[in-house]
Amino acid sequence: MNEQALITDAQNGSLDAFNMLVLHYQDSVFNTALRILGDDDLAADATQDAFISAFKSIASFRGGSFKAWLMRTVTNACYDELRRQKRRPTTQLEPDTDDGDEMDSPRWLADPNMTPDQKAEADEVEHAIQHCLDNLPLEFKTVVIMADIQGMDYTEVAVSIRVPLGTIKSRLARARLRLRECLQGFEELLPASYRLEEGMNVS
């Protein structure tokens, strides 16, 4: 796939070219939205909104990292969704069981190719991480999702959320520290390979 050619075609109005880009990036965009929002349905809606918005404003893309540009669109869509939720706080983030109780470990997150043990383990880890991510301030959460979960470069993250590189470094360090402290509370849930070392204090 020649990304630049597809972008140029999409800028000239080719929906087919843009849809090729969508197919290439939709997993990353959806995962980013999922980690920011913590809910499948909301993440899917935000992803769709982000791609619609991206197509309408693709003429404004002036080169550089297309992924970073796309991530900016999806983070904006997620922020809009969070603002909507704040106005109407009715959305439940955990699925109910048939009895109406919240599930401890949402099964919908499981990969169907895993063994039951792996699935249980992954569920626990994923649940713990998502819980800790949800407790982070939004600006920290966005940076750590992009840098550590999506594996984006500092510069790409800076472009995506339009803040200076120094701010990205600072937010990322603090986000990692907070996550580390939070995940220590799930130590017994985490498998041995995931356990963290004790005894870190930052003043």
Next chain:
Amino acid sequence: MNQRDLELLSSYLDGHLNPSDVTRLESRLKTDPQLASVLNDLRATRSLLRKLPQRRAPRNFTLTRKMAGQNPPLPRAYPFFRFATVFATLLFVFSFGANSLARQLATPGFGIGGGGGAAQDNTQLFSSEAAATQAPAMEAPATEAPTEPPAAMLPAPTLGATAEAGTRIETTPAQKNGDLSNATGLNPEQSRQAEQNPAPLIPSTWQIGLAALAVVGFLWMFLTHQLAARRWRKE
């Protein structure tokens, strides 16, 4: 440990420190076990986050043309036909309104100035009608069989009497307006009909033409749109 050291360790982990800072930090790490411990914790946290499984998108998020706000390409003449159709429709509706208004203004009792006289005549007409209706009713017992129902309930004499009375009173407006009927070449009966059914402001042939134009325009627009959308979907 201070914030500055935390940021140094985080950047070091990602390979974003310049060589001189790297040298300084590595020498400190050898002598400071707490700093080394924090580095290990940050590394473990980052590793944990990177192991988080990437989920597959639950569906394809490709855009349809509708989502993208794209419309099928329409012929160049389309806007002109749309304008003409809407204009014809508006004129058609307006013609009904105009004709209705013209009829109301021409009807006795709704006019201005001369209408007052006509209203008076109208009153006379009604009173004449009432008198005519009552007259045969009073005569009925003498002419009709006694077994018949009361004449007031019978319509036949009433109609005849009304026509008679109507003819009688029609002379009144003609007299009031001088020799209008003579001037226009109409006899009193024709002028009465012309007064009751004045010529419409917009002729009905125009209305039919406008209606036909609107219908044809709408049909043409609909078919053009359907054909363009079908051709567009095939592309």
